[in-house]
Amino acid sequence: MKKTLVVCSGxxxxxxxxxxxxxxxxxxxxxxxxxGQRHRKEIGYAAACAKxxxxxxxxxxxxxxxxxxxxxLTGDSDVPExxxxxxxxxxxxxxxxxxxxxSIAFGLASSMGAEAVAIAVHGGDHFIYPDCRPDFIEAFAxxxxxxxxxxxxxxxxxxxxxxxxADIARLGVTLQVPxxxxxxxxxxxxxxxxxxxTCVERLEALHLxxxxxxxxxxxxxxxxxxxxxxxxxx
Amino acid sequence: MKKTLVVCSGxxxxxxxxxxxxxxxxxxxxxxxxxGQRHRKEIGYAAACAKxxxxxxxxxxxxxxxxxxxxxLTGDSDVPExxxxxxxxxxxxxxxxxxxxxSIAFGLASSMGAEAVAIAVHGGDHFIYPDCRPDFIEAFAxxxxxxxxxxxxxxxxxxxxxxxxADIARLGVTLQVPxxxxxxxxxxxxxxxxxxxTCVERLEALHLxxxxxxxxxxxxxxxxxxxxxxxxxx
Numbered sequence: 001m002k003k004t005l006v007v008c009s010g011x012x013x014x015x016x017x018x019x020x021x022x023x024x025x026x027x028x029x030x031x032x033x034x035x036g037q038r039h040r041k042e043i044g045y046a047a048a049c050a051k052x053x054x055x056x057x058x059x060x061x062x063x064x065x066x067x068x069x070x071x072x073l074t075g076d077s078d079v080p081e082x083x084x085x086x087x088x089x090x091x092x093x094x095x096x097x098x099x100x101x102x103s104i105a106f107g108l109a110s111s112m113g114a115e116a117v118a119i120a121v122h123g124g125d126h127f128i129y130p131d132c133r134p135d136f137i138e139a140f141a142x143x144x145x146x147x148x149x150x151x152x153x154x155x156x157x158x159x160x161x162x163x164x165x166a167d168i169a170r171l172g173v174t175l176q177v178p179x180x181x182x183x184x185x186x187x188x189x190x191x192x193x194x195x196x197x198t199c200v201e202r203l204e205a206l207h208l209x210x211x212x213x214x215x216x217x218x219x220x221x222x223x224x225x226x227x228x229x230x231x232x233x234x
Numbered sequence: 235m236k237k238t239l240v241v242c243s244g245x246x247x248x249x250x251x252x253x254x255x256x257x258x259x260x261x262x263x264x265x266x267x268x269x270g271q272r273h274r275k276e277i278g279y280a281a282a283c284a285k286x287x288x289x290x291x292x293x294x295x296x297x298x299x300x301x302x303x304x305x306x307l308t309g310d311s312d313v314p315e316x317x318x319x320x321x322x323x324x325x326x327x328x329x330x331x332x333x334x335x336x337s338i339a340f341g342l343a344s345s346m347g348a349e350a351v352a353i354a355v356h357g358g359d360h361f362i363y364p365d366c367r368p369d370f371i372e373a374f375a376x377x378x379x380x381x382x383x384x385x386x387x388x389x390x391x392x393x394x395x396x397x398x399x400a401d402i403a404r405l406g407v408t409l410q411v412p413x414x415x416x417x418x419x420x421x422x423x424x425x426x427x428x429x430x431x432t433c434v435e436r437l438e439a440l441h442l443x444x445x446x447x448x449x450x451x452x453x454x455x456x457x458x459x460x461x462x463x464x465x466x467x468x
Binding site: 058059060061062064065068069070095096097098099100103104106107108110111130131133135136139140142143144146147148149150151 | 292293294295296298299302303304329330331332333334337338340341342344345364365367369370373374376377378380381382383384385
């Protein structure tokens with residue numbers, strides 16, 4: 001088993017990934033990026049996951065980079081907030097964000113002697129995000145092999161690449177992941193809103209996996225209606 | 235011609251690259267990374283180059299990232315200095331540095347609508363640095379095409395990839411680059427030391443190019459002896 005650094009946001013997918021790698025006894029550490037996201041609460045859940053699995057937790061603040069990239073354009077040094085949705089904000093704050101984050105993950109992996117970097121991208125992301133597609137993952141891994149030739153030999157692992165979020169939730173059930181100790185909501189309020197895109201995905205996946213989920217939600221019914229409407233459209 | 239963002243350290247190679255791209259009328263802006271290098275003076279030369287060529291100059295501070303990556307290892311939050319040579323320091327401060335810097339360059343290029351990122355890697359770097367070799371450059375470009383598919387179409391240009399430093403100096407002569415307004419020395423003293431690895435390379439290249447060079451050097455003879463010894467070894 002390769003000693004593995006897991007990129008963990010504190011969300012359902014990456015916390016399940018951390019548990020999965022720990023179960024295979026190859027978890028070395030967790031890495032979380034702070035990019036000024038509104039749902040900062042998830043960083044605390046990543047820290048809790050590291051503690052639960054008894055591994056170091058590294059947090060790298062990339063908000064200043066995002067600020068430098070965007071303020072250079074607008075002349076405004078403030079990180080945008082307010083009317084931005086968290087998703088828009090992420091892409092606004094740090095263009096090319098996933099590539100930058102993976103590059104830093106490989107830097108940390110190299111400095112700590114890790115043999116692999118694992119990320120939780122899954123099949124449901126392919127359509128929307130080009131940098132979550134199998135051909136990107138393969139190209140990134142090859143680029144890093146060449147960039148670190150003779151320095152480090154670090155694999156890029158994406159074990160959920162061809163799985164659905166419901167598959168991940170099923171694995172989480174098997175591994176007894178405490179889902180209430182993960183954060184998905186983009187709203188960043190006291191409890192999960194139950195209505196935003198990721199809340200709907202989360203609730204559907206946990207339902208399909210027949211998971212026991214004690215997470216409190218502001219709205220526990222909305223997702224059913226959305227999923228039903230979506231199904232009717234197809 | 236593609237509107238191009240040039241990664242410019244303020245050294246001879248990248249300043250000549252900036253002049254070359256400006257001469258082709260496709261220079262959009264310069265990007266310099268501040269990674270806490272001892273030879274910080276070069277950042278000022280990059281700024282002067284941007285001013286001379288009338289384009290914006292963006293400086294991105296990646297020292298905190300290097301600090302996060304290394305302090306996570308040593309538990310020491312101070313950036314190493316003192317007995318480190320600048321080269322050692324660069325690789326210590328930010329492992330995987332070139333990949334991280336190029337990733338950020340593509341992020342900035344995407345946010346500003348640039349069509350290309352240009353870097354000044356040249357043939358003399360291939361042997362030492364895996365991330366300056368043609369196969370790496372090609373793999374990085376392909377990875378970015380996939381990562382930004384549908385978002386931005388940004389080329390990676392490395393026009394000096396198969397040239398020597400003397401070839402670059404010859405181009406600089408043609409373009410009337412003010413070589414005294416570039417900084418190569420790793421020592422970061424008041425004037426170029428003339429004895430460190432990059433000073434020796436610089437002096438040899440400018441000599442081979444028959445360049446007029448008014449840069450002051452602390453030692454103007456050492457390089458000849460080094461080059462002669464090197465030639466005798468072959």
